[in-house]
Amino acid sequence: MKKSERPVTIVLSDKNQSVLDHCEKLLANEWSMWVIGHGSSEAEVLEVVQRTQPGVIMLGLDLVNDRKMGLIQLLLTKSPGSRLLLLADNDQYGVSDALASGACGVLMYSDMDTWLVKAIQKVSEGEPWISRKLAYQVVEHLRTLSCQVAANP
Amino acid sequence: MASTGKILLLSEDPETCNKWKQDLAQSFAVHIVNHSDDYESQCETHQPEIILYNLDGIDAALNSAALLQKVIVLRERFTEIKFVAFSNQPDDDLVMDLMHAGIHGFSSKDISAEVIQKIVTSVLSDEIWISRKLMQRLIMELASNAQFGIQSLNTSSLDQLTAREREIALLVAKGENNKKIASMLNIAERTVKAHMSSIFQKTGMNDRLQLALLVHNYLQVTEK
Numbered sequence: 001m002k003k004s005e006r007p008v009t010i011v012l013s014d015k016n017q018s019v020l021d022h023c024e025k026l027l028a029n030e031w032s033m034w035v036i037g038h039g040s041s042e043a044e045v046l047e048v049v050q051r052t053q054p055g056v057i058m059l060g061l062d063l064v065n066d067r068k069m070g071l072i073q074l075l076l077t078k079s080p081g082s083r084l085l086l087l088a089d090n091d092q093y094g095v096s097d098a099l100a101s102g103a104c105g106v107l108m109y110s111d112m113d114t115w116l117v118k119a120i121q122k123v124s125e126g127e128p129w130i131s132r133k134l135a136y137q138v139v140e141h142l143r144t145l146s147c148q149v150a151a152n153p
Numbered sequence: 154m155a156s157t158g159k160i161l162l163l164s165e166d167p168e169t170c171n172k173w174k175q176d177l178a179q180s181f182a183v184h185i186v187n188h189s190d191d192y193e194s195q196c197e198t199h200q201p202e203i204i205l206y207n208l209d210g211i212d213a214a215l216n217s218a219a220l221l222q223k224v225i226v227l228r229e230r231f232t233e234i235k236f237v238a239f240s241n242q243p244d245d246d247l248v249m250d251l252m253h254a255g256i257h258g259f260s261s262k263d264i265s266a267e268v269i270q271k272i273v274t275s276v277l278s279d280e281i282w283i284s285r286k287l288m289q290r291l292i293m294e295l296a297s298n299a300q301f302g303i304q305s306l307n308t309s310s311l312d313q314l315t316a317r318e319r320e321i322a323l324l325v326a327k328g329e330n331n332k333k334i335a336s337m338l339n340i341a342e343r344t345v346k347a348h349m350s351s352i353f354q355k356t357g358m359n360d361r362l363q364l365a366l367l368v369h370n371y372l373q374v375t376e377k
Contacts, residue, residue, distance in 0.1 A: 050328065077365035080326045100296030104289070128289035132280035135288055136257070139281055142295035143255065 008124040011037040011052060013045040014060030014087060019109070023058065026116050033120060042071055050078040055124050061088040064098060072101040085123045087112070096138045105129030158182070158277055161199055163192050164207035169262060173205065176266035177273065192223075196231050203277055204231075205269075208240040209262060221250050228255045235276045245287065252291050258282030310356040311371050318355070321348050325361050326368035 012023050012035055020038050027033050037052050039045030042063060049057055057075055064071050064086070072084060083104040088095055095106050105128050107119045119129040130138070158181045164170045170185045177183050186195040196204065204227070208220060228236055237258040238251055248259045257276045260268075272282050281288065314322060317338075324334045331349065335342040358364040 077326065078328050080365065080368060096296075099292050122285075127285050128292075129285075130288065130292075132275055132282065133278070135281040135292070136279050138292060139252075139295060142292065146295055 007031070008033045008056055008120060009036045009052065009054040010034065010056045010058060010120060011039065011045065011049055011054040012058050013039040013048075013063055014058075015040055015062050016060065019060060019087065022112065023116065026112065027120075030117055033117070046071075046074065046078060049075050049082065053079045054082055056120050057082050057084045058120070059084055059086055059103075061086055061094050061098065064094070072098060072103055076102050083123045083126070085119055085129060095134065096141045099130070099138060100142070106131075106134060108134075158203065158273070159199065159201040160184070160273065161186060161196060161201035161204045162207070163204060166207055166209065169207050169209075173269060176269050180270060181273065192227060193230065196227065196234065201234055203235040203237065203273060205273070206236065206238045207262060208238055209242065221247065221254065224251055224256065225254045237272060237276055237282060245290075248283065248287060249290060249294065252283065252287070253294070259287075311367065313355045314352060318348050318352050321345060322352055322356075322364060322368050325349075325352075326365040328365070 010027070010033060012020050014020055014023075017040060020040065024035055027035055036054055037048035039048050040063075045057075045059070045063065057079070059072070059075070075084065076082065084102060086095065086098050086103045086106045087109060088098075088106050089109055099106065104126075105119060105123045107115060107129060108131075111131075122129050160177060160181045160183045162170050162173055162183060162185045164173075164185070165187060167187065170187065174183045174185060184195070184199050184201070186192055206224065206227075224236075224238065232255075236256040237260065238248075238256055239260055239262040241262045243259070243261065251259060258272060258281060260272055260282060264272075275282055283291070311319065311322065320338065321334055324337065329337070331342050331345045335345045338345070352358075352364065356364060356367060358367060
């Protein structure tokens with residue numbers, strides 16, 4: 001089977017069960033994308049990711065913020081081949097931290113219906129997924145921080 | 154869409170200037186600056202909202218460092234103005250340097266009227282315009298400069314490892330402990346520990362988590 005024909009395996013994780021249910025529904029007719037696990041707590045997602053080694057981990061930002069991005073790094077050590085797609089609202093500072101910690105992309109909850117499938121596809125292919133607007137906000141935030149670090153070595 | 158947005162085109166190539174002016178004049182007020190010596194004074198005079206800078210043409214005779222310096226001077230002096238650079242000979246490293254210098258977008262030069270209008274509208278709406286690949290690299294490099302986590306890891310240190318050391322590093326990245334690694338590779342646990350000491354020394358990592366993330370970064374880069 002060619003790499004492009006292999007289904008994308010996905011673990012869904014978010015504190016909100018209705019978000020997990022909605023994602024499953026959106027992916028139900030995507031034969032090339034298989035949901036192989038869920039988690040709605042840090043412990044659950046760590047266990048299922050280590051056990052299943054998914055191609056894509058979808059992770060709600062609210063789960064990450066509890067551990068200040070350490071969860072992202074921990075997940076990526078448990079499953080080094082996985083790519084992480086963050087689900088977020090408009091919390092731009094959490095997004096900057098998450099991207100810097102290893103997340104491959106960010107999808108807004110409000111954009112899920114339109115872009116979920118494409119975002120998973122792109123991230124699984126190794127491409128980042130972030131809107132131009134959000135990228136601008138993240139870049140400006142990081143540029144400001146870089147200047148502060150440079151001014152105070 | 155009518156707009157009072159003012160655009161300054163910086164280019165020593167008249168053909169490019171005329172095409173862009175034609176493509177943009179319906180929606181924006183466009184002014185052309187042909188001579189590189191005039192760039193700063195014209196920016197001061199016209200106070201545009203956005204500068205479109207053609208890096209090709211006479212400026213192509215400059216080496217990358219000199220070209221970057223020209224852009225930095227303009228960018229630092231006119232901080233409120235959005236800045237997009239264009240070139241048909243893109244050098245990823247130069248593009249990244251320009252993005253670090255604070256420009257808001259980069260594109261090839263030979264683009265349709267629709268695309269250049271989209272670029273201008275997008276950047277004026279506080280969006281970034283670069284390829285996905287470079288977007289990811291930019292965020293990672295900025296995060297490293299901002300001393301976020303361990304994204305400043307230099308994965309080239311992994312090239313210094315022996316084949317066995319790389320094998321062990323990969324197993325560490327998968328979360329295996331020394332005892333399990335020894336069992337999997339049919340070697341003594343003390344041998345694994347000796348290899349780990351060497352791996353930490355060669356890579357400069359302080360612990361297994363850092364090593365795991367270094368390996369993860371390396372795998373992501375080499376897969377592309």
